[in-house]
Amino acid sequence: MNERIVDLLKKNHLSITDSRKKILSHFLDSNGALAHADIEHKSGTEFDRVTIYRTLQTFVEKGIIHTIPTTDNSVRYALCKDECSAGHHHDDHVHFMCDECGTTYCLDHVTVPKVELPAGFTATQNDLVVSGLCNKCS
Amino acid sequence: MNERIVDLLKKNHLSITDSRKKILSHFLDSNGALAHADIEHKSGTEFDRVTIYRTLQTFVEKGIIHTIPTTDNSVRYALCKDECSAGHHHDDHVHFMCDECGTTYCLDHVTVPKVELPAGFTATQNDLVVSGLCNKCS
DNA sequence: ATTTCAATGCAACAATGTTGCAAAATTTAT
DNA sequence: ATAAATTTTGCAACATTGTTGCATTGAAAT
Numbered sequence: 001m002n003e004r005i006v007d008l009l010k011k012n013h014l015s016i017t018d019s020r021k022k023i024l025s026h027f028l029d030s031n032g033a034l035a036h037a038d039i040e041h042k043s044g045t046e047f048d049r050v051t052i053y054r055t056l057q058t059f060v061e062k063g064i065i066h067t068i069p070t071t072d073n074s075v076r077y078a079l080c081k082d083e084c085s086a087g088h089h090h091d092d093h094v095h096f097m098c099d100e101c102g103t104t105y106c107l108d109h110v111t112v113p114k115v116e117l118p119a120g121f122t123a124t125q126n127d128l129v130v131s132g133l134c135n136k137c138s
Numbered sequence: 139m140n141e142r143i144v145d146l147l148k149k150n151h152l153s154i155t156d157s158r159k160k161i162l163s164h165f166l167d168s169n170g171a172l173a174h175a176d177i178e179h180k181s182g183t184e185f186d187r188v189t190i191y192r193t194l195q196t197f198v199e200k201g202i203i204h205t206i207p208t209t210d211n212s213v214r215y216a217l218c219k220d221e222c223s224a225g226h227h228h229d230d231h232v233h234f235m236c237d238e239c240g241t242t243y244c245l246d247h248v249t250v251p252k253v254e255l256p257a258g259f260t261a262t263q264n265d266l267v268v269s270g271l272c273n274k275c276s
Numbered sequence: 277a278t279t280t281c282a283a284t285g286c287a288a289c290a291a292t293g294t295t296g297c298a299a300a301a302t303t304t305a306t
Numbered sequence: 307a308t309a310a311a312t313t314t315t316g317c318a319a320c321a322t323t324g325t326t327g328c329a330t331t332g333a334a335a336t
Binding site: 277278279280282284285286287288289290292300 | 310324335
């Protein structure tokens with residue numbers, strides 16, 4: 001587990017620091033997506049708020065995590081699949097937000113169907129946000 | 139134009155006030171979606187910030203406008219189609235965000251294809267967020 | 277081990293959103 | 307049309323969220 005984290009950081013030419021290792025492990029531990037506040041609570045007073053912001057920013061830039069569009073417009077992050085972190089070619093994501101418990105799931109196996117766009121519009125990324133009840137709440 | 143606004147407010151049992159009329163007209167004037175900040179700028183110092191927040195909240199509750207999930211997690215609002223404002227049965231939306239100019243378009247005529255969900259998951263709403271270049275920026 | 281460079285913590289700030297309450301405006305009833 | 311009842315607004319104060327500059331600390335390279 002710890003090796004995987006260190007590898008991920010090395011591969012992206014990032015210094016291996018406590019905060020980065022801890023924050024990455026939070027993502028690996030949780031099956032869902034995390035908001036900044038979640039990480040702040042999980043970490044207690046271990047790290048400065050600013051450090052968490054900057055770490056998340058760095059991870060997004062490196063393609064380790066990605067932001068998720070949500071219906072309640074709260075900022076959430078989730079681990080990228082390998083293909084995503086490799087380059088900066090964005091790919092499509094399907095996410096499920098539970099209206100009851102608020103958990104956000106990444107449905108990686110579901111493919112986003114391509115949609116027809118009006119003339120002159122070109123798409124580089126498709127995000128499908130499905131909301132409803134998850135398997136635990138229904 | 140003004141009649142349509144008054145009708146819309148009356149239909150939803152809302153008092154007809156300057157701020158509501160003005161904010162609604164901003165939505166009718168713009169083809170895209172608006173953020174709170176957009177409305178604040180368009181309105182100048184005419185209304186208090188709090189009034190704008192509360193007006194938008196009210197409109198969302200009444201189903202006059204809806205929030206849009208965005209990739210940059212900024213809160214945006216757009217007018218609902220009639221079917222949407224009628225009841226509170228959410229329906230599916232397709233939105234397009236231009237990476238260049240940031241304009242958000244509601245693509246009402248595009249239908250969201252249903253996706254297969256894992257067992258135990260039930261969907262009540264599907265939002266598809268497509269990003270790329272709009273017809274003006276490509 | 278020492279230098280070099282990157283990352284952190286702190287403080288201060290900016291933006292965004294919320295709440296309570298009195299004043300003003302709108303609607304309803306007389 | 308006027309007065310009472312209700313809703314909406316503006317103000318103030320506050321809470322949350324996110325950003326920036328800079329000195330200090332820690333990691334990496336020589």
